[in-house]
Amino acid sequence: MLQQTPVARVLPVWREWMERWPKPGDLAAEPSGEAVRAWGRLGYPRRALRLHAAASVIATTYGGELPDSEAGLLALPGVGGYTAAAVAAFAFGRRASVVDTNIRRVHARLVRGEALPAPALTAAERRLAESLLPDDDETSVRWNAGVMELGAIVCTARSPKCSVCPVADECAWRAAGEPPPSYVPKGQAWHGTDRQVRGAVMAVLREASRPVPRAALEAPPTAVTDAGVTAPGLARLHALAPAPEQLERCVAGLLADGLAVELPAGLALPH
Structure with a gap:
């Protein structure tokens, strides 16, 4: 639900889902159309179908318990690399390289000296994120959360708060004179589409x-x-x-x- 959707919009829908379907088996027992109906106006409703399909697999294959490893999570319908890593790290405390938009932006500025990451995630970015991740589970989880929060609150896309950044003195982008991005991000058109x-x-x-x-x-x-x-x-x-x-x-x-x-x-x- 949180992918490409603000927390404020997700929270009331998530609460309704958890009250109605507290366990994967509860959701799996319903027709998939009910998941789509309850998805409301969150957007990208195919995610509702994938959640329903994942709940069915969890209920029938995993005894109603969510897999706690990246490999197990990746085997579920609709779960990609980012979701598997994020759930493994933040729900189960596993060492997993979580790479979202905020983390990519921090890495681009702090390490690569670029104003913004590439428009699409690259293999080089994945390797960089993995190389920076601490080795032990507990520290790696805190690292993921800390870098993500740094990007969301301080190292923002349009108005970075460099004066309060805890790693400003080590930032390659600042050292390079804060060069502008090599491209202009474009928002997705909506009206009439x-x-x-x-x-x-x-x-x-x-x-x-x-x-x-x-x-x-x-x-x-x-x-x-x-x-x-x-x-x-x-x-x-x-x-x-x-x-x-x-x-x-x-x-x-x-x-x-x-x-x-x-x-x-x-x-x-x-x-």
């Missing part, structure tokens, strides 16, 4: 009590449609005024990703 339309369609499906006919996605919304979709969900979708081909492309993508299923009566969340 397929991502926005997909999110609006998903909101309609989450709100619906019955399958939603495709025609309901295209027709002007009424107060309450025959599909059991309340006006707000359809109103948000229609306010975007997606072209028919864009709407069709987004629906096809949701079906291909397993986030929706097509039934004789219309579209619905997976079940």
Whole structure:
């Protein structure tokens, strides 16, 4: 939930999930569509499907207990290198090289003398992070947490607080005269994109009590449609005024990703 999503947005959803599904088996017993519905508006809803799939594997293969090693975690659906390392380190106290955006930025400035890390994680960055990681488990966990926090609070992307940085005197970027980045980071476009339309369609499906006919996605919304979709969900979708081909492309993508299923009566969340 925390990947690419601020803590403030995640906390209320996480609390709801933990109250409803305190154990992996509790989540696995539900249809995957319920995980997508409960995901709400966190974004990237495929993560909800991966969490449900992981819960199923944990319940059936690992006796309901989360694996405590990087290798075991990597075997779970939807778990990549960063997530496996972060969980191994912070949940189980294992020595694992955690490399997130904040850590990459600290390494780039402190060691490499660069204003920002490369746009995508490189093998060289991975090797650098591993070489800097302390050997014993306890210290390595504290190191990961400390460097991550340094990047989040002090060595920030736009306004680094070098005057209060505890390692400012050792910073290669400062020693080099604080050269500017070699590229300008670009935020992801949102308005009018397929991502926005997909999110609006998903909101309609989450709100619906019955399958939603495709025609309901295209027709002007009424107060309450025959599909059991309340006006707000359809109103948000229609306010975007997606072209028919864009709407069709987004629906096809949701079906291909397993986030929706097509039934004789219309579209619905997976079940």
